[in-house]
Amino acid sequence: MDYGLKPxxxxxxxxxxxxxxxxxGLVFGTIGSLFATLGLSLFDWDLINPPTWVGTENYVALFxxxxxxxxxxxxxxxxxxxxxxxxxxxxLLAVLLNRKIRGVGIFRTIYFLPTVTSAVATALxxxxxxxxxxGILNFMLETLGFAPICWLCTDNAMMSVVIVxxxxxxxxxxxxxxxxxxxxxxxxxxxxxxxxxDSFQQFFRVTLPLVTPSIFFQTLISAINAFQAYDYxxxxxxxxxxxxSVPVAVYSIYRNAFHFFRMGDASAQAIQLAxxxxxxxxxxxxxxxxxxxxx
Amino acid sequence: xxxxxxIFVIASLVLAACGSKPADAGxxxxxxxxxxxxxxxxxxxxxxxxxxxxxxxxxxxxxxxDWDSYWTKLNTLIAGGTPPDVFAMDAPLFLDWQSRGxxxxxxxxxxxxxxxxxxxxxxTLTAYKTVDGYYGLPRDFQTIVLFYxxxxxxxxxxxYPTGDWTYDDLLAAAKQLTLDKDNDGKIDQYGFWTDTWxxxxxxxxxxxxxxxxxxSSDHTKTLIGEGGARDAWAFIDSLYKEGVMPTPTASGEFxxxxxxxxxxxxxxxxxxxxxxxxQAGIKFDVAPMPKGPAGQATSVNSAGFxxxxxxxxxDAAFEFIKFALGEAGQTKLxxxxxxxxxxxxVAESDxxxxxxxDLNQQVFLDSTVFAHTKPVFKGYEEWAGVVGDxxxxxxxxxxxxxxxxxxVITAADEVLAANK
Numbered sequence: 138m139d140y141g142l143k144p145x146x147x148x149x150x151x152x153x154x155x156x157x158x159x160x161x162g163l164v165f166g167t168i169g170s171l172f173a174t175l176g177l178s179l180f181d182w183d184l185i186n187p188p189t190w191v192g193t194e195n196y197v198a199l200f201x202x203x204x205x206x207x208x209x210x211x212x213x214x215x216x217x218x219x220x221x222x223x224x225x226x227x228x229l230l231a232v233l234l235n236r237k238i239r240g241v242g243i244f245r246t247i248y249f250l251p252t253v254t255s256a257v258a259t260a261l262x263x264x265x266x267x268x269x270x271x272g273i274l275n276f277m278l279e280t281l282g283f284a285p286i287c288w289l290c291t292d293n294a295m296m297s298v299v300i301v302x303x304x305x306x307x308x309x310x311x312x313x314x315x316x317x318x319x320x321x322x323x324x325x326x327x328x329x330x331x332x333x334x335d336s337f338q339q340f341f342r343v344t345l346p347l348v349t350p351s352i353f354f355q356t357l358i359s360a361i362n363a364f365q366a367y368d369y370x371x372x373x374x375x376x377x378x379x380x381x382s383v384p385v386a387v388y389s390i391y392r393n394a395f396h397f398f399r400m401g402d403a404s405a406q407a408i409q410l411a412x413x414x415x416x417x418x419x420x421x422x423x424x425x426x427x428x429x430x431x432x
Numbered sequence: 433x434x435x436x437x438x439i440f441v442i443a444s445l446v447l448a449a450c451g452s453k454p455a456d457a458g459x460x461x462x463x464x465x466x467x468x469x470x471x472x473x474x475x476x477x478x479x480x481x482x483x484x485x486x487x488x489x490x491x492x493x494x495x496x497x498d499w500d501s502y503w504t505k506l507n508t509l510i511a512g513g514t515p516p517d518v519f520a521m522d523a524p525l526f527l528d529w530q531s532r533g534x535x536x537x538x539x540x541x542x543x544x545x546x547x548x549x550x551x552x553x554x555x556t557l558t559a560y561k562t563v564d565g566y567y568g569l570p571r572d573f574q575t576i577v578l579f580y581x582x583x584x585x586x587x588x589x590x591x592y593p594t595g596d597w598t599y600d601d602l603l604a605a606a607k608q609l610t611l612d613k614d615n616d617g618k619i620d621q622y623g624f625w626t627d628t629w630x631x632x633x634x635x636x637x638x639x640x641x642x643x644x645x646x647x648s649s650d651h652t653k654t655l656i657g658e659g660g661a662r663d664a665w666a667f668i669d670s671l672y673k674e675g676v677m678p679t680p681t682a683s684g685e686f687x688x689x690x691x692x693x694x695x696x697x698x699x700x701x702x703x704x705x706x707x708x709x710x711q712a713g714i715k716f717d718v719a720p721m722p723k724g725p726a727g728q729a730t731s732v733n734s735a736g737f738x739x740x741x742x743x744x745x746x747d748a749a750f751e752f753i754k755f756a757l758g759e760a761g762q763t764k765l766x767x768x769x770x771x772x773x774x775x776x777x778v779a780e781s782d783x784x785x786x787x788x789x790d791l792n793q794q795v796f797l798d799s800t801v802f803a804h805t806k807p808v809f810k811g812y813e814e815w816a817g818v819v820g821d822x823x824x825x826x827x828x829x830x831x832x833x834x835x836x837x838x839x840v841i842t843a844a845d846e847v848l849a850a851n852k
Contacts, residue, residue, distance in 0.1 A: 183532050184507055184510065184511040184532075185510055185511065185532045185533060185534050186532060186533060203843075264684070264685075265685075268682065268685040269679070269681065269682040269685070270618065270619075270678060270682045270685050270686075271685045271686075272685070287679070287681060287682070287828060287829075287830075289681050290679075290681050290825070290828045290829075290830055291824070291825045291828065291830055291831075292830055376629060376680075376817075376820075376821040376824055377627060377629030377630060377680075377820060377821060377824075378629050378630065378813075378816045378817040378820045378821045379813070379817055379821075380817040380818075380821035380822075382824070382825075395503075395504055395507055396503075396813055396814075397811075397813065397814050398507075398528070398532065
């Protein structure tokens with residue numbers, strides 16, 4: 138892996154000097170707050186009085202905290218629906234848009250739009266779509282003769298929120314997969330069709346194995362986003378007193394820290410979430426070693 | 433979001449360490465932080481200017497944020513060791529802050545100013561009183577009354593609400609005022625609308641009027657399922673079941689306040705809503721809350737002033753509070769029209785009674801006779817979330833009232849136990 142020029146002599150000094158702002162931001166901002174959270178999770182702190190040492194008590198308490206368990210289970214359910222949804226739909230979209238069709242640029246732009254639009258603004262629009270009395274979705278249902286559905290009531294809120302989150306993420310996934318698809322040499326398809334493979338066989342035997350690096354990458358990114366999902370959920374499911382009909386882990390962390398003044402509990406929850414993400418990543422990298430095909 | 437907050441906390445800790453400067457005699461500057469609308473800033477600035485004219489040595493810096501960012505900012509400033517000298521407090525949250533030792537005991541100042549609290553409405557003071565004295569003082573307050581849209585009542589040919597109405601009268605009128613004007617199967621005008629996630633607008637009043645209570649006096653037991661309280665909940669549930677008001681999850685589709693968006697004929701709310709209604713051009717007036725089987729009740733809640741325990745200019749801070757709570761300050765604040773002055777003499781003067789909008793302001797004052805103070809206890813915010821938000825599935829029509837109420841009460845009592 139010897140590419141480009143190597144820094145020599147005084148250049149090396151300049152290189153490090155130029156990197157100082159970025160690295161110090163990383164050290165104090167990201168890594169610093171990670172260690173601060175780890176430390177705080179071993180204390181009780183109400184933001185005003187000095188923190189008191191409680192050891193692993195906050196972690197033990199997590200397992201008895203029904204609200205947190207509910208939020209944690211919601212995060213898992215959300216991820217289980219969201220990650221496959223994003224990966225499958227954005228892959229299919231990319232395959233459809235990876236052809237010479239009229240106006241393909243317009244389609245790609247439309248699917249990418251949610252990625253570059255403010256989540257708060259689009260959540261407001263989704264609120265109107267999902268509205269029980271005046272929503273567009275229920276208007277269509279009623280026109281077709283079905284009973285209206287309360288999309289954002291407790292029973293359906295999880296599904297409704299997953300749909301919005303998938304909708305918001307497929308644009309980015311589509312770009313990743315398009316890049317992966319364009320890298321597959323055309324000769325493979327020519328060879329396959331000479332051997333008599335139809336387009337389904339071509340997709341499963343040629344395309345799918347060769348985009349596994351993109352699938353791996355997109356699954357990883359989607360999972361990390363799923364565990365941290367917050368903005369659409371907050372905007373669509375927040376109730377009057379700050380609770381939510383789909384409380385997820387990040388929601389619980391935020392409320393415990395800044396509304397209930399329990400920094401220690403919030404930090405322990407954040408660490409547990411980080412550990413979960415870590416375990417998931419380890420599984421993914423194991424999967425990568427065994428199933429991902431690099432040319 | 434969380435990460436951002438954390439960086440804020442760390443940054444302010446660092447800034448706090450660099451920023452401590454020695455106290456000097458002579459002119460002092462104090463900071464006053466509050467939540468509120470932008471138009472409130474202008475009136476507060478006028479109060480501050482008057483104060484500065486009377487006390488040239490003290491400069492007050494006012495900072496106004498919206499409700500949500502106000503509390504985040506306050507947390508960050510206090511955690512960073514740079515609290516504002518004076519800040520606004522919502523009475524129900526008072527104990528959550530006082531019990532953490534964030535607030536200064538004002539009792540020595542009150543003792544040094546004999547007669548200072550004599551002219552206050554007594555119900556507004558109880559919220560801030562602890563065993564060792566006052567840690568805050570109310571600056572203005574709210575009573576909840578029944579607002580009605582005169583045009584809608586006139587069009588339906590129904591007599592305006594009176595002080596003798598019962599909750600059953602309210603429901604009967606609301607049914608008559610719920611209309612599908614163009615016969616498309618969709619309601620165009622609801623008879624009634626209010627928020628039921630917070631106790632202040634309807635459910636605490638209904639529970640008291642039906643003979644129930646909210647919480648035991650030692651703050652260990654949630655009482656909203658006992659005695660007459662169940663009947664009050666059944667009444668509120670019937671408002672939804674009869675369709676005279678939209679379900680909580682659907683009501684947001686008609687604007688954040690259906691009375692203001694001309695979609696509802698009646699609402700129960702406090703004085704803070706008046707400027708918005710006047711501006712929206714709605715023809716309305718007010719009547720006292722309806723009566724229940726156990727009599728009439730409303731809720732009193734106040735916004736107040738507190739001083740940070742670590743304030744370096746506590747004396748100057750109290751001078752400012754004293755001025756804002758005096759005749760001159762209260763008269764100016766009365767003109768805001770968002771609340772009722774805590775000073776009886778100002779509330780009963782033209783400054784309050786002759787406000788734009790031509791409504792019966794006296795109703796807000798007379799309601800204090802049968803008013804209960806909105807409960808103040810530790811863990812209020814978490815408790816209010818468990819109870820208020822926990823019942824939304826019932827009102828959305830997804831859960832049964834009594835079993836949900838039982839679950840909610842168990843969870844609410846756990847919150848009280850954890851916040852002992």
